[in-house]
Amino acid sequence: MSYRHVVGPRTFVFADLAELMAKASPPRSGDRLAGLAAGSAEECVAARWCLAEVPLTEILARPLIPYEADDVTRLILDSHDAAAFARIAHLTVGDFREFLLTASSGTLAAIAPGVTPEIAAAVSKIMRNQDLILVARKARVVTRLRNTIGLPGTLAVRLQPNHPSDDPAGITASILDGLAYGCGDACIGINPVSDSVQGLTGLLHLLAELIDGFGIPTQGCVLTHVTTTLEAMNRGVPVDLVFQSIAGTQAANASFGVTLSVLKEAHEAALALKRGTVGDNVMYFETGQGSALSADAHHGIDQQTLEARAYAVARAFRPLLVNTVVGFIGPEYLYDGKEIIRAGLEDHFCGKLMGVPLGVDVCYTNHAEADQDDMDTLLTLLGAAGVTYVMGVPGADDVMLNYQSTSFHDQLYLREVMGLTRAPEFAEWLARIGLTDAHGALLPGGGAPLLAAAPGLAA
């Protein structure tokens, strides 16, 4: 079914819902690369007018990728909560935007299981940045494993202590530095150079010993392929969180070497380990706009809609953490600071609207037209939007992955400007060992207990 919109003497025609959604998307280089973007600024807005009039029921009834052809589509439709959807079933996309602006946190939580990724993406395309911030701020998603993440007024941080050769002493040094800045409540998560089970095993033991040794109410993670983590669990290695990069189509997931069934197997294996203390959210996923196009697995669908579909994959496994790595993929998908900022806000909004605990790796590469000022802007906007967590990378410079993320200092900035506290269990731990005062402010010399516990390294 085609869609049309008349602007003065011109009639804009869109062949189907996929084309309409692509052309309604705020401009970005990845949709141009895929040949899906609107041909003019006017066509883009005409598509938004048209999209605003589409009933949500119609989006539900017209899967962008056929049910038979894609297991993510099947997952979305088979797990759709019709009762939750009933509250919004009478709305068009335009009405839904207004509904969201006035909805309470409780209402947003109630409808989340009825919001498909395509519905979330559609409404995001007609929302301004301030709309994305305002609604996301109200949509709280709380998860738990060894602490409580996502409570209103809190911000968590993944401590990311990567090292270019996985050197245990170097990784430990970065962890101690990050802990001294009060980072690490989302998790302490290492991107390893090596994908071997041996390498993974060594790093997981390192994390477990540090976390147990200091009695830190947090979880460790080594971000390796899910099959490697499964093998490690089978060998009895301590795995708190199972990590995997995921995408919004079956074919893109296949390019990552992932199926829904292997994710299910890993989820069940991690649950069986019962390593949580206050909850059982044991999965950690990363996503990012452009991954499906990069894998030539995009089915002619725009990259932001496909990104939202990845959150449907995540949602099925009750994750502790999900983050878009928004500026990592490069300028052929998100060209500059403006496109990265917009995408970060869209991803965060769509995830939260769907009930997924979205964090954002606020980041860029050196061949993107972006810099630290753009990251400061996006970080601040996400702080206002109630982002679940951000990254803590030493000095914002990831010396293993060669990109710039947010730093230990950046999270201090955001806490001070926005008045955000840490996961409560983690905050109590920091105060107990003397790193912070009772209000969470870092104390001078507070890192001494950490150094005392690592005499071999610091001596």
Added chain:
Amino acid sequence: MSRDDPWQRLAGLTPARIALGRAGAGLPTREVLRFGLAHAQARDAVHTPLDADDMRTGIAALGFETLPAASAAPDRATYLRRPDLGRRLDEASAASLAAAARDPVDLALVVADGLSARAVHEGAVPLLTALKPALTGSGWRLAPVVVATQARVALGDAVGALLKARAVAVLIGERPGLSSPDSLGIYLTFDPRPGRTDAERNCLSNVRAAGLAPDLAAFKLHWLIDQALNRRLTGVALKDESDRLLAGSAGREVLEG
């Protein structure tokens, strides 16, 4: 505030930016400026044009023939947005390479700007200098060295096919990291032709003075080329086992020679 000695000792354990100190929630001024300088160098590495004429002169001085080539990306801004264009030759280059092709050869070498002209300016000639004796010793038939601009790795597939090469090695500027604006990557592809995937290549990464040194990179590349031509493949089925040689006497000779 500044960190005392134990933190500085920890900082010696990793190239990561730890023990930076802080001014309230912010970085000390010196660290803001250090970061700014590193980012500026990385940005310059991406946007500085490759001096192709100078590069050809330097390579010719080593005794190689050279040819110029350009991708279908007309400028840097297009190159960054359209990786597909950077993988294809422009029509004039395709025609001139086709005209220059003679009998089939064993190896084509491509020196490409990629995402860091600086890496190529600083690293290509040292790498080729180290590689030249081994190439001569192996007696392989060589195509002229192609110096390519606005190029992605896969441009080497088109170059290798036109020059009738059994294998192509692309020396290309890697995406610059904040701490490594000068990193050269080397991609080897057996039976090059458009449509090859990255899984069909072997890669040596982080080739630079502070990373994989040119002499060692040249040793590994020579080993890989030899294996590729003998086993008629590259990619996931060909693992870099040159380290085994390095552990033995042959490797020591190379390193000491």
